[in-house]
Amino acid sequence: MKYKTQAVAMPYFIAAIALFVGQIIFGMIMGLQYVVGDFLFPEIPFNVARMVHTNLLIVWLLFGFMGAAYYLVPEEAETELYSPKLALALFWIFLAAGALTILGYLFVPYATLAAATGNDILATMGREFLEQPLPTKIGIVVVALAFLFNITMTMLKGRKTVISIVLLLGLWGLAIFFLFAFYNPSNLVKDKFYWWWVVHLWVEGVWELIMAALLAFVLIKVTGVDREVIEKWLYVIITLALVTGIIGTGHHYFWIGTPAYWQWLGSIFSALEPIPFFAMTVFAFNMVNRRRREHPNKAAVLWALGTGVMAFLGAGVWGFLHTLAPVNYFTHGSQITAAHGHMAFYGAYVMVVITIISYAMPIMRGRAANSERAQVVEMWSFWIMTISMVFITLFLTAAGILQVWLQRVADTPMPFMMAQDQVQLFYWMRQWAGVTFFIGLVTYLVSFFIKGETKPAMEYKPATA
Amino acid sequence: MSGTFTKAMARNIFYGGTVFFFLLFLGLTFDTMRVLPKTDNRHNLTPGAVAGKHIWETRNCLGCHTLLGEGAYFAPELGNVYERRGPDFIKAWMKAMPTNAPGRRQMPQFHLTDQELDDLVEFFRYTNGIDTQNWPPNIEG
Ligand code: HEM
Ligand code: HEM
Ligand SMILES: [Fe+2]
Numbered sequence: 126m127k128y129k130t131q132a133v134a135m136p137y138f139i140a141a142i143a144l145f146v147g148q149i150i151f152g153m154i155m156g157l158q159y160v161v162g163d164f165l166f167p168e169i170p171f172n173v174a175r176m177v178h179t180n181l182l183i184v185w186l187l188f189g190f191m192g193a194a195y196y197l198v199p200e201e202a203e204t205e206l207y208s209p210k211l212a213l214a215l216f217w218i219f220l221a222a223g224a225l226t227i228l229g230y231l232f233v234p235y236a237t238l239a240a241a242t243g244n245d246i247l248a249t250m251g252r253e254f255l256e257q258p259l260p261t262k263i264g265i266v267v268v269a270l271a272f273l274f275n276i277t278m279t280m281l282k283g284r285k286t287v288i289s290i291v292l293l294l295g296l297w298g299l300a301i302f303f304l305f306a307f308y309n310p311s312n313l314v315k316d317k318f319y320w321w322w323v324v325h326l327w328v329e330g331v332w333e334l335i336m337a338a339l340l341a342f343v344l345i346k347v348t349g350v351d352r353e354v355i356e357k358w359l360y361v362i363i364t365l366a367l368v369t370g371i372i373g374t375g376h377h378y379f380w381i382g383t384p385a386y387w388q389w390l391g392s393i394f395s396a397l398e399p400i401p402f403f404a405m406t407v408f409a410f411n412m413v414n415r416r417r418r419e420h421p422n423k424a425a426v427l428w429a430l431g432t433g434v435m436a437f438l439g440a441g442v443w444g445f446l447h448t449l450a451p452v453n454y455f456t457h458g459s460q461i462t463a464a465h466g467h468m469a470f471y472g473a474y475v476m477v478v479i480t481i482i483s484y485a486m487p488i489m490r491g492r493a494a495n496s497e498r499a500q501v502v503e504m505w506s507f508w509i510m511t512i513s514m515v516f517i518t519l520f521l522t523a524a525g526i527l528q529v530w531l532q533r534v535a536d537t538p539m540p541f542m543m544a545q546d547q548v549q550l551f552y553w554m555r556q557w558a559g560v561t562f563f564i565g566l567v568t569y570l571v572s573f574f575i576k577g578e579t580k581p582a583m584e585y586k587p588a589t590a
Numbered sequence: 591m592s593g594t595f596t597k598a599m600a601r602n603i604f605y606g607g608t609v610f611f612f613l614l615f616l617g618l619t620f621d622t623m624r625v626l627p628k629t630d631n632r633h634n635l636t637p638g639a640v641a642g643k644h645i646w647e648t649r650n651c652l653g654c655h656t657l658l659g660e661g662a663y664f665a666p667e668l669g670n671v672y673e674r675r676g677p678d679f680i681k682a683w684m685k686a687m688p689t690n691a692p693g694r695r696q697m698p699q700f701h702l703t704d705q706e707l708d709d710l711v712e713f714f715r716y717t718n719g720i721d722t723q724n725w726p727p728n729i730e731g
Contacts, residue, residue, distance in 0.1 A: 159662075161693060171654050173653070239648040309688070313630075313698055360601050364607050364608070371608075378622075381660070441676055457726075458658075533726065538730045541731060542663070
């Protein structure tokens with residue numbers, strides 16, 4: 126660690142991993158409810174488990190992004206963090222707000238929660254991913270702004286590298302587009318139209334900037350490749366991301382009451398969205414092949430390469446699969462969507478956060494890299510989780526194809542619930558793949574506690590800055 | 591990448607491209623908002639339908655169902671349920687929940703009043719009338 130204030134990233138990373146565990150536990154609950162319908166009913170109805178699952182995902186990724194920024198920006202700016210105290214205070218505020226929200230979902234009926242938190246004054250709740258009560262949403266904005274202030278000030282007082290500029294652009298975009306969460310018109314078409322300004326413009330817009338910046342940072346550190354080269358790549362990748370991704374929002378405007386021209390615009394631009402993801406993969410492999418040093422942290426390199434590949438598969442390939450309007454007409458809102466959602470979120474954002482954790486955590490713990498043994502366990506967890514996710518995706522895709530066929534294509538279409546009964550087998554297989562995913566996650570946790578011989582972080586001298 | 595393509599050029603293309611496509615997106619948004627009155631069924635967005643949407647949201651129905659194909663995939667599409675089942679069936683259904691059939695997916699009992707049920711049905715009538723370019727492919731959603 127070059128600057129001692131980078132250490133505030135540590136609690137953020139720990140919280141991220143802890144919430145990840147919670148997310149997966151609720152994933153397994155839901156997976157079981159898919160096949161054993163009355164499991165935990167009425168204590169935890171499916172919709173409650175789903176809110177917990179998806180909101181924990183978003184919150185832990187945000188913890189990960191913030192931790193990453195606190196670690197990365199001081200190092201890039203070559204100065205201490207503007208205010209480590211503020212960063213630590215925000216950590217506790219965000220954690221408390223997050224925990225209270227989850228407890229609220231679990232122990233208070235949603236309608237009561239809504240009434241008690243001002244949803245009658247400004248109705249924002251009850252929309253997918255944006256289920257949080259108003260005070261939580263306001264809390265997210267406040268924490269995000271204070272966080273952005275802190276890291277922007279840090280960058281302004283130091284070196285302004287392309288990596289930190291791109292990271293900050295992404296994070297500012299994240300906060301700005303979240304503001305559309307407060308706009309919820311009664312007109313359902315408008316409601317849906319602007320809902321995607323949060324969801325799509327996040328994952329297929331500004332978050333890609335964050336992802337690319339984090340990957341670039343880790344790649345510079347572990348490969349020692351010249352910064353000029355990496356920065357040029359970075360600009361090319363994020364150009365491709367936004368040029369395709371902004372109009373690509375149109376792939377959600379096919380069937381929600383919006384004009385038909387979006388079928389053309391959405392199909393064409395979103396069909397190009399895999400290109401930046403492909404570029405990221407090529408970039409990652411290219412840099413590792415051209416490496417000028419052998420970094421002792423092999424696990425971090427593995428995660429970085431894995432991010433490229435899995436993001437391309439999940440977002441690029443599985444996204445392309447259903448993004449053309451004539452295909453989406455049949456697959457819209459089916460298990461195909463769920464298959465893609467899982468692999469894309471995992472491959473892009475889960476993995477990039479784990480990449481930076483894998484790189485930074487050992488350094489914050491005073492060593493250049495974890496012991497050989499710890500790394501082997503961590504790499505095992507990489508393979509178990511990643512392969513499990515591939516299978517989750519494949520099983521959901523199979524379920525989705527059958528569902529679409531039975532319910533939407535066949536001459537005598539089957540009602541929804543009947544079609545669900547027909548694909549039970551695939552839901553069972555998804556559930557087992559989910560259990561192995563969880564085993565992989567536990568393996569990942571274990572890797573943090575494995576000791577062994579390590580080199581102190583200070584001893585390790587980077588060849589070039 | 592070749593030596594002639596500099597970092598400064600890459601940066602300028604990024605900012606230029608982003609601004610251009612974002613403005614284009616805003617223009618398209620503006621046009622969409624202009625033509626929406628023809629497709630979004632707003633003349634059926636009655637006070638009852640507005641109240642119904644609020645009930646839909648505060649019971650987190652979207653946590654199990656899709657509405658115009660968005661939401662969760664655990665339970666049937668409801669954008670066209672007004673047409674598929676009709677108002678009386680919908681109200682009776684809501685009152686009969688949960689089925690408690692062993693092993694079957696369960697829907698909670700929300701204890702809605704008759705007025706609230708009417709509002710909800712009114713909301714479904716409104717969503718059913720939105721011009722969705724003929725989606726879903728058939729009545730099963
Ligand atoms: C890392 C990037 C991405 C993530 C995290 C992601 C995630 C998701 C999620 C969670 C949904 C479901 C939204 C809902 O609940 O309604 C979704 C929908 C969709 N995504 Fe992505 N996605 C990514 C990239 C892409 C790309 C690059 C494409 C196209 C090439 C794409 C195409 C689609 C389409 C067409 C839908 C709508 C599916 C439907 O009609 O039901 N996605 N995505
Ligand atoms: C044990 C592993 C997991 C299981 C069994 C599981 C199960 C589920 C289930 C049943 C749903 C609800 C689908 C529906 O609406 O009907 C869901 C939604 C979702 N899960 Fe998972 N999940 C798991 C892991 C993950 C992971 C690792 C991620 C993140 C990378 C994730 C991200 C999501 C997202 C984004 C959604 C919303 C999808 C959409 O709207 O299309 N899940 N999950
Ligand atoms: Fe999208």
